[in-house]
Structures are given as structure tokens and as C-alpha cells.
């Protein structure tokens with residue numbers, strides 16, 4: 260069986276990334292250039308700045324990924340690139356780079372869904388077995404995805420408003436923490452106590468959907484009312500109360516999905532998978548129910564191109580190819 264070597268390219272948001280993955284599971288190189296410092300003073304990602312960074316970085320990052328892998332373009336079996344969803348101007352930079360390389364050098368091209376990438380970050384850690392459920396939690400997504408086999412994705416639940424990472428970032432901003440606020444809330448929550456009673460949006464009976472905007476507003480209102488009454492709330496307690504409510508809903512719905520779908524395998528994907536409160540609650544719940552839980556290390560939870568190459572390898576093996584019509588698709592469905 261011939262070994263496969265795939266170059267992954269990712270530019271959907273604010274990281275410019277390229278990676279080389281062997282046989283779909285072995286990371287040979289994984290280069291990520293983050294722009295967080297450039298976006299920090301704006302309190303969030305500024306699309307035009309993101310695009311400009313990608314243009315500046317893209318060729319160097321691809322070169323670095325190949326160099327670290329000690330590989331040449333002629334060694335590659337395919338190029339996998341994130342085609343969506345994401346910021347359109349950002350996606351176009353990666354897509355265009357991938358197309359230019361693929362068509363000038365006659366290398367097969369595969370467009371990859373960003374969330375498929377986040378899910379396949381787990382495949383780089385442990386070989387996936389099916390059926391399984393993945394909880395996808397990031398700054399742009401909150402989804403429960405059911406998979407019966409490689410490359411087949413069924414979204415059984417998703418957020419109806421804010422993504423959970425977005426809610427973390429907005430709450431953090433409200434209490435004066437820098438962007439991205441998720442990690443700061445996580446750190447403060449560990450030192451605080453759940454002193455504020457906040458709402459949990461369970462939605463209709465049986466729904467796997469999420470809603471976090473009500474929780475976010477409740478935090479903001481609570482702070483406002485406290486201020487008017489001259490009451491000083493501790494940042495740590497606000498963080499702990501918010502995190503308890505968010506984690507409660509995420510874990511309860513995820514474990515119900517695992518049970519009702521009859522799977523014994525749970526994956527977590529996306530930047531919020533770094534959250535200590537969420538990790539602990541899911542670890543405890545899975546231990547209790549005998550479910551095998553995989554959570555990638557932090558470097559593979561956040562945006563990277565190794566995960567895109569891993570998802571691309573599966574699509575490539577399954578015969579999927581993209582042609583010269585490949586384009587950036589900001590609202591691409593999984």
C-alpha cells in the first residue's frame with residue numbers, strides 16, 4: 260500500500276496555516292501563523308485585516324510546511340484546502356493559492372469543510388471508529404454531529420444564535436477582559452463560585468439545538484442591575500456562574516445525543532474544547548457512562564491545517580476531487 264502525502268491549507272478566519280500529513284493520520288509538519296495580536300485592539304477579527312495577513316503570509320507558510328516535512332511539490336498526492344465556511348475574503352486566499360499550485364503542478368485538489376477538519380483533528384490523535392458523535396465548539400460554531408462512517412456528517416443540533424465561543428468572548432469583553440476572552444473566563448471560573456443564577460436554554464423537549472444569546476444577555480443585565488444597586492460582583496464569580504450554565508447545557512445535550520444515538524464514542528472539536536470546565540465535565544460524564552472520549556490537544560483544537568489535510572485525505576481516498584470551479588463558500592453546508 261503506497262503512502263499518501265497531503266498538503267493542507269487553511270485560511271478561513273485569522274490563522275494562516277499549512278501542514279503536511281502522511282497517510283491521513285501522521286503529522287509531518289504543521290505551521291500556523293496567528294494574527295491575534297493584530298485583531299486584539301479591535302476586540303475581534305477584522306475581515307479585511309485577516310485577508311491582508313493571509314496574502315502576506317500564505318506563500319511563506321506553505322514553503323515552511325514543505326520544508327519542515329522535507330517534501331517537494333512532486334511528492335504530494337493531493338492538496339486539501341478549506342473551501343468554507345468562514346470569512347469569504349479570507350477563504351479566497353487559501354483557495355486561490357491551492358488552485359494555483361494544484362493546476363500548475365498537476366496535483367489533485369480537494370476542497371474541505373472547516374468543521375470536517377475540526378472533527379478530523381481527532382483522527383490525528385486516535386483512529387476514528389464509528390458510529391460516533393462530535394461536539395463542535397468554537398468561536399463560530401456550536402454543533403452536534405453524528406457520523407456513521409468516514410466522510411458522512413449529520414448535524415443533529417446547532418446553535419440558533421451565538422456560538423458558545425462567541426458568548427464567551429462577549430461576556431469577557433463586558434467584564435473588561437482582552438480578546439479572545441474564552442481562556443480568561445476559563446481561568447477566572449476556576450477561582451470563583453457559582454453565586455449568580457443564570458438561565459439554561461434547553462429549548463423544546465428533545466431538541467439538540469443550542470442558544471447562548473439569552474445567557475449572554477442575562478450576564479450583561481445582571482452586571483447592569485448590580486451596578487445600579489451599587490453591588491460589586493466578583494469577576495471570578497461571574498465567570499464561574501457563566502461557565503457553569505454554558506457547560507451544563509453543552510454536556511447535558513451531548514450526553515443525551517450519545518445515549519439516544521446509541522454510540523460509544525464521543526469527540527470534541529474546536530477552540531472551546533480547550534475549556535477546562537467543559538473537559539472535566541465531559542470526562543466525568545463519559546467515565547460514568549463507559550463512553551470513549553477523545554479531545555485533541557490545544558494546538559489541534561484551534562484552527563490549523565493538519566486537520567484540513569486529515570479530512571482531505573479521507574475525501575481523497577473516497578474519490579472526491581475539486582476542479583477549477585472551486586471557490587470560497589462562506590456559508591458552506593457540512
Ligand code: KG4
Pocket residue numbers: 272396397398399400423424425427428439440441442445529530531533534535560561562
Ligand atoms: O476553533 P477556534 O480557534 O476558531 C474558530 O474557528 O472559531 O475557536 C476560538 C474560540 C474563541 O471564541 C475563544 O475564546 C475560544 O475558542 N476559547 C475558549 C478557550 N480557549 C479558546 N473558550 C473557553 N475556554 C477556553 N479555555
Ligand code: ZN
Pocket residue numbers: 373377397529530561562
Ligand atoms: Zn475553526
